[in-house]
Amino acid sequence: MQRYFVSSAEMNDSSVTIIGDDANHIAKVMRMEIGDQVICSDNQGRVALCEITEIDRDTVKTSIIESIQESKESPIRVTIAQGIPKGDKLETIVQKGTELGAKAFLPFSSSRCIVKWDEKKGQKKTQRLEKIAKEAAEQSHRSRIPDVLSPVSFKSLLKQAAEFDYKIVAYEEEAKKGETKRLSELFNQMAPGASILCAIGPEGGLSEQEVDELKEAGFIPCGLGPRILRTETASSYILSAISYHFELMR
């Protein structure tokens, strides 16, 4: 069934109003009719099965049939800190990462980033990524849209790291040296509700100095298997491993 996120203000005890692009999607793309059902989420944990009572191109009114209790969110709150990559790779990372259960995305610049974002470009990119996260959250039936945070400097990443229970950095030099134990050791220590910040370098990787600074800030360098992963594949690997460990193995 089709899902839509609405603001809390648009969801009351008995009805939900869907506005803007989503109303247009219901009316023009899905060509739904009065009496059809959709699932609405307020992105704060409330999810409801709704029946359409009025359709307009700008506004769709629905009445709530029943509340839905569901647990689609990862028990681990994962933030993907991604060194800004080239082209549209960040869009892929946000789309796939949303399907795979990330709680937030934090783009950061580092010495080997080729693309530089000024404040204006960063703002525009963030808006585009927020839209991708919302659509991917709807498609993958999540109850919450992950946060797309504004891009930060490497220094600021180091500072923000203090807020997280656990911190790792994907480091291919560790993989080359045959490091294979740290990721699963860490997962075994983590309890549901824990937060983890996962730093992944851009295409050219992180410099040795950056990895040293991350280590000083409490990041544990982890290998992600014996093969060298592209930057956009590393987040999928980590999120899949977390889902497998915490959602399927237990």
Next chain:
Amino acid sequence: MQRYFVSSAEMNDSSVTIIGDDANHIAKVMRMEIGDQVICSDNQGRVALCEITEIDRDTVKTSIIESIQESKESPIRVTIAQGIPKGDKLETIVQKGTELGAKAFLPFSSSRCIVKWDEKKGQKKTQRLEKIAKEAAEQSHRSRIPDVLSPVSFKSLLKQAAEFDYKIVAYEEEAKKGETKRLSELFNQMAPGASILCAIGPEGGLSEQEVDELKEAGFIPCGLGPRILRTETASSYILSAISYHFELMR
């Protein structure tokens, strides 16, 4: 260091000859010089560190400095049977799947596949996918190039399944019902060297009848976590989970 696959005929005890596109890549793209080093693999398990002794646009001659013993290949032989998706998604699946350790890719047609390949188109697509697999294997430092098999019918997929030790089908209806145990139970039964065939439907999924036929052929329907994954994300999830379970947890 740059890696190239060569045919066994081009690798003898003391030297390796690199021809064709790869020779051009060394000469024109990488602008390497005599004395530079590359790693060559014969795709049969032999890997060697080589020094360039002659450069031509068509041919690069190297002498072997030393053999390299490495274990980059997954202990589990995973074949991804992928319902043919739209657009260039199969290219993404082969590229990411190669990085993540797949042994082979087997595209198949099923009732909800929108794209139909005739024999000629299938052949051309297979060649393109083989090239992507070779490049991704070089980039991810694998010792072997995964096989890209010719597309088969659903009936033929059922027949070929008999050759595999284990068979699973990613089935979102199982995920919706909250099936969370089978994948890890299965992995716990599997020993290094085992082969597994993983069937993944196209965008529209597999029909109930197709899932029934797969079950009769010995496929176990598995949920891949509580969120609904796109067809191109499912193979990454399975391969990452297998890598995590067999390469990092042990």
